[in-house]
Amino acid sequence: MQERAKQQEEAMASQQNQRALHAIVLPHPLQGHITPLLHLSQKLASSYNVAITFVVTQHIFSKMQITSHPLIKLVGLADNLPQDHPRQSTFADSYEAVMGLEIPTDSLLQELSSQNQLPSFIIADTFVTWAQKLALKYSIPRVAFATTNVTAFAVMSSTSKLIDLGILPLKTVNGSSKYVDQLITCFPFLPPLQPHDIPVSLRSPSVSHYRMQFVMAQFAELSKAVTVMVNSVTELEKTVLENLEHKVPTFCIGPTLRLGGENFLLQKTGMRTSLLPEQEDCLPWLDKQGSGSVLYVSFGSIANLEKAQLVELASGLGASNQPFLWVIRPGSFEGSLSDVLPVGFSERTRNRGYIVSWCPQLLVLSHRALGGFMTHCGWNSILENLCLGGVPMICWPHEAEQALNARVIVDIWKVGLKVKKEEDGIVKLEEVERVVRAVMCEEGAKELKDKAIELGKVAKRAVEEGGSSLKNIEKVLEVVSNTKASGFSSRAVLRTRYTTCSQESNDFC
Template identity: 35%
Template sequence: MPKSPALSSCKKPFSLPPSSSLQQNPKSNMVETHKKPHVIFIPYPLQGHVIPAVHLAIKLASQGFTITFINTQAIHHQTSNAQPSSEPDIFAKVRESGLDIRYTTVSDGLPIGFDRSLNLDQFAAALLHVFSAHVDEVVGQIVKSDDSIRCLIADTFFGWPSKIAKKFGLLYVSFWTEPALVFTLYYHMDLLMINGHFACQDCREDTIDYIPGVKAIEPKDMASYLQETDTTSVYHQLIFEAFNDARNADFLLCNTVQELEVETLSALQAKMPCYAIGPIFPNGFTKSFVATSLWSESDCTQWLDKKPHGSVLYVSFGSFAHVAKRDLVEIAKGLSLSKVSFVWVLRPDIVSSDDADPLPDGFEEEVADRAMIIPWCSQRAVLAHPAVGGFLTHCGWNSVLESIWCQVPLLSLPLHTDQFTNRKLVVDDWKIGFNLSDGRFVTKEEVSNNVKRLMSGKSEDGFRNTIKEMKKTLENALSCNGSSEKNMARFVKDLKTKISEKMKPVDRSACTGG
């Protein structure tokens, strides 16, 4: 059975329509767009958020929307450097296929070369106070020049989209890129505070069983920001603002699947118009029309082609979070002890921007005959390769969904934010993998033992059969009559209905300061 079949049984669900299907203006030979509802789309400026945003924008454009996609200059700069031959406009090839997606960039308020991952509070403050002002200005300019603008879609983690949408008479769609369970916990921060599980010096450590749609969760399985006792950081301020703002959204889109989070989504849907439309992947899964990688990708194909089926462990800790130096050294020593072949994505800043060579002395020589250590790669392409049989991961949500799609069981080492909750879903609820370490610190012995257990292929663990069934759940959701396709169609219909209700003349005085 191929690891990465078509994403849906629908006819080309993510494909782009031929340009001949578009109306042409004979005077200008330009695509006529004034009859299309125009949507402004703003992703959160981290790779894990940009990727699903790009592919959702493409899907919406294929549903008859004009999209203006706003990236930060820093993200655009890093993407361009990673693919020097790419177009200045990341959607150029998409437009060649006939979809109307415009592209622009604005400053997030920090110098392009500023290290955002090591200065999270400064990054959060810039997004909250400076980037929002730049977005306000550019949205005003777009609205002033195009009276077909009807909607703003923005990542939930911003604390201001509903205010900007209201200012310019637009609908606001909040886009959530993580599990519905994580959204629900943030959404009910007030209950966590009232019950003493969050935002107090001596927080309770017993099971949380009072959140609507959540049977039970341990405090250690909440997002890292909900486990911290000091909530005065700028990032906490951003989170508080974001979920106050999300309550004002006209619609909520979630990159998850209804069948994976039935009770949580049902409880959310009782509170707000919420649509589970995931997993959001590019057409063909491994290939994308749009460059979204922040690092130059190494091609692992030829190396993997020489390895036996299911024999290679893929190791990656994502695009943003850092690994403690001590843990990284133990992981390296454990991989060496395991004698398992592996591809390890080792970002240049995986420990710190100031530590360019964090591996133990002699490690690369020890494993040279069975390892490929690279700064970055196309993760979907590697996971889809038949030689890959396991994934040592930080449990980022994109990584979890991609791993399920490729039927690759997971070895979990959560590092930051939603990854702790994702680990609970993967290990405790869905049972498609297990923990790298059950202690406070990682040890080389447990790394070696758990890597060998993951890669042994023994059926008694059960997670390989379970992940095959979960893959079917994702496939079914993306089929013509599947839950995600139906939810997407319902969202488009509901959005267009609400847009038509707002088609009466809009007061644009805010655009000119009147």
């Protein structure tokens, strides 16, 4: 009886400690970084009673239209940039914005400290490199959050190793922009890579370039975190997790978009994370299309296409004779839309094509009419597709780690095809027509579809009761609670208590 009473007492103490947790969340100020951290914050608040202070720039705050959980407080801080600064148009712009947030965030923590309301821990995007400095200043444990998959995380964390091996900086042909062909074979969890497969930041012309320096700074600071959360699924990347070389415990807690359940996932709760106005008139149009007949074309919130490429893409979509829903984002091209599309394109595709400036992507990807997804291979979009419709993907990477994601989709998971570019970097209309037909209606399309659905089931199970991702969230909270109770300096001891991944079997790695 005494033993049972002791166990109950310990359980109550644990619950009280968990309820007392308060996290300050620091995302990088870009759509693809804010969204997964909002999803995670919603889960922490609703299922674990963790109070959240979610910090964004005032510029982002003014664009957010969300009804948050009562335990989630959104805070907009000045980024100390001129009012007319573009902020989100390029990586460099967003980098300047996030660096400008350091001093205001420090001031916020000072204010919370004076009120005896310092957060229990910090959840900081790996891109927020100054978060670790503030964590140490205020003796708050920091949990790092990676918005990529584990594969890209592993490659990026190996930057110093790639430099030591003489692979970086990449060698070019006679000083041109073309890379010398060389197979990169130092990653046991990947097929041999070509230079154009590695993340864009690692393709910098010199080690001193700000992009490569930024990557190295990320992982130098990350090594001091108490733990790392990655928006991925243990069962999908088990082999990569087992080959991680850094020593910080790393837990897959994704896909974050499914953490809040079906209603939250499909935006029925009032919480919308898009920073751009969405055109919902595409949904009634989708309702009128045949099941599995529509190709969804979207390159995310950052990528731009030159006019020549837009013409080739439009011509290829027209030649494919497949219905399509195409997102052409404002500001992603020069001039008016009528000026960049081929003459007569709208008239020729009127009955089977629909163009929008932005759309509710989760609702589109879950629609029964969808049959394929032409994507820039942003990790959020990949997860959204797997967790919803689970349709084959046409990989058209642009920036960041997207080319590496495409290799995972095509060569490891085998749920898509990659477009082939000409020497000038253009994807011709014939190639567009070929890949569209291949994933939508030709032999092999069903196999791609079946595999995508199978992977989606694995991802969904991870966030169901007893799933690996929910178990991992609880492990992270246990690490934070123990660190809080034992003192911040004990984080090194705590690291040794946890393994980096589940030992469950996995058929996909």
